[in-house]
Amino acid sequence: MLQTSIFFRTCRELLPYLFKWGVGLTIYAFVTMWMTPLVSQPAVFSRFSKIFAAFSSIVPQSVPSNAGYWIIAAAFLFILPLVMSISLIWAGGSLVAKSEENGELTLWLAQPVARWQIILQKYGALLTLAVALTALVFILMLICNWLLKINLSPGALALGCLSNVLTALTNGSLAFLLGVVKGRTTPSRLIGIVVMVLMYLLFLFPSLPNALRLLSPFTINASLSPLNPHPSIWTLPALLGVNVLLYLASQIGFEQRDLNI
Amino acid sequence: MRYMTIRMENLTKMIGHRLIVNNLSLMVEPGETYGFLGPNGAGKTTTIRMMLNYVRPTSGRALVLGLDSRHHDYAIRQQVGYAPADCSLRGRQSGAELLHNLAKLRRGVDWDYVEELAAKFNLDLTMSLDQLNAEGRQKLTLVQAFMHRPELIILDEPSKTLGLQSRQVLYQLIHNARAEGRTTFLSSSILAEMERLCDRVAVIHQGNLIAIERGVQLRSRAMRFIELRFATPVQPEAFANVANLQNLIIEDNILRCTVCGDPDALIKAASQYRVVDFVSQTPNLEEVFQRYYGVEGYVAN
Incomplete structure (x- = not known):
């Protein structure tokens, strides 16, 4: 029978994360809205032409036609997946490892609870955090969209948000796996961040072979930009599949591990 | 095969090339208070962790309450209370919160009994884990080990950080468990504790079982x-x-x-x-080991 107390307890622990990152994302959204009219002035807009050219070379299918479009696209392609990735790596790397470090895991495993249930509930809490952050980002983007009169459809924004969260979750799941296997918070977070930076660099360099760039979840995410008129839906199952694999690896890794030697 | 509360059959654990527990076989009878005596690093904790499937044996097996620890750890833990050694509990949650969470994992325990145990140990359950000292944290792990009146109680170095008064409470709890026909497996490096509490004592050194003594024998040779x-x-x-x-x-x-x-x-x-x-x-354990078992370089089996 499934136990839920670890899930709810972990969700409670994650509330401060949600609050901090939520506040950060809200500030970012309002700064974006404040910047847009400034960047929209023709004199300023023309100064960004080089950045727009670089932007178009990284994501060829998205051609920003004005400052509002550019800012929204930049958010979905460059900023939000990065910020959300960092937040989920921070949380994911600590979920199991911190319980092990503070001795709680030893006592949980002294009770009748299976190892797979602990991982399921911990990962469930990570998913809940990801969903909550996505919901917040979606609402903020809807507000931006409406205030800046960009007129993107809510469906396109939702798809962008979903792609963003799956990208971030890929990084978070990797940190989660490391935390489960290593049982240490700091190395799991650090390795997670290093891998994320490498993946981000793969995405940022269009000169690299496409097959290599596609290894990066950030590149896959780019094909689902709300400004892309022809988003490739296959990317969602691809990102989802990577997350499922990382979750299964966490289950197997935890099942096989010797604890607290 | 006769039922034993604990039956270890050639239990071995290697980490890399290091032999932690070597071919350990022992049996604990129902209702017995069984001691597991050895100096630090003898392999006591690893053996206990193998019994509860925290650690997987390299070879051999441990049957706890008649169930194989590798495949039935869930069922075993339903009937076992385990107090780990050196459990470095940290966090902002209070002792009561922690025990409530653990009780939920057991689908509820008699909370009056939990409070009674805490009172016996003079443990303030409202204090956060960060505020508790090592003794307080040890008391907390002991309360959670006894709170569901388990069939088998496994205590790993329980009195290492306990004060004199709390030790007496613990000894009384072990006596009560024995009077009720429950089994206690007590790991310790304190000889006096073993002499006082245990019916039989397995002596372990560097992962090897070197003797199984009756409590009376230990007392007579103290x-x-x-x-x-x-x-x-x-x-x-x-x-x-x-x-x-x-x-x-x-x-x-x-x-x-x-x-x-x-x-x-x-x-x-x-x-x-x-x-x-x-x-x-009382002499330290190494002196006793040298004198009685000649353990320096000793390898059993």
């Missing part, structure tokens, strides 16, 4: 360093024929010796003088 100070100088002849004495040194009014087993004869011989001070020290 070794103490004794120093007596007398009001006046004493004659060596008065103590020359006292039984169980070794390494007897008499300097004026001070007597130093080692007593093996019952100190009754020494006390009777000393009673003819006025004793102004009496110091008794």
Whole structure:
């Protein structure tokens, strides 16, 4: 029978994360809205032409036609997946490892609870955090969209948000796996961040072979930009599949591990 | 095969090339208080963790309550209470919160009994884990081990950080469990504790089982360093024929010796003088191991 107390307890622990990152994302959204009219002035807009050219070379299918479009696209392609990735790596790397470090895991495993249930509930809490952050980002983007009169459809924004969260979750799941296997918070977070930076660099360099760039979840995410008129839906199952694999690896890794030697 | 509460069959654990537990076989009878004695690093904790499937054996198996620890750990943990050694509990949650969460994983326990246990240990459940000292944290792990009145209680170095009063409470709980027919598996490096509490004691050193002793045997062989100070100088002849004495040194009014087993004869011989001070020290475990089991370089089996 499934136990839920670890899930709810972990969700409670994650509330401060949600609050901090939520506040950060809200500030970012309002700064974006404040910047847009400034960047929209023709004199300023023309100064960004080089950045727009670089932007178009990284994501060829998205051609920003004005400052509002550019800012929204930049958010979905460059900023939000990065910020959300960092937040989920921070949380994911600590979920199991911190319980092990503070001795709680030893006592949980002294009770009748299976190892797979602990991982399921911990990962469930990570998913809940990801969903909550996505919901917040979606609402903020809807507000931006409406205030800046960009007129993107809510469906396109939702798809962008979903792609963003799956990208971030890929990084978070990797940190989660490391935390489960290593049982240490700091190395799991650090390795997670290093891998994320490498993946981000793969995405940022269009000169690299496409097959290599596609290894990066950030590149896959780019094909689902709300400004892309022809988003490739296959990317969602691809990102989802990577997350499922990382979750299964966490289950197997935890099942096989010797604890607290 | 006769039912045993714990049955270890050739249990072995290697980490890399290091042998932590070597071919350990032992049996614990139902209702027994069984000691697991060994110095730090002997392999006691690893053995216990193998019994509860925290750690997987390299070879051999452990049957706990008749169930294989590798495949039925869930069912085993339903009937077992386990207090780990050196559980470095940290966090902002209170002791009560932690115990409530653990109780939920057991689908509820008698909370009145939990409070009774906490009161016996003089443990303030409202304090956060960060505020508790090592003794407080150890008390908390003991409360969670006893809170569901388990069939088998496994205690790993339970009294290492406990004060004198809390040790007495723990000993009483172990006595009560025994009176109720429940089994206790007690790991410790404190010989006196084993002598006092256990029906049988398995002695382990460097991962090897070197002896299984009855509690009575341990008590009869208990070794103490004794120093007596007398009001006046004493004659060596008065103590020359006292039984169980070794390494007897008499300097004026001070007597130093080692007593093996019952100190009754020494006390009777000393009673003819006025004793102004009496110091008794139990030897450390390594000394006992060297003396009784000759363990340096010893490999069982």
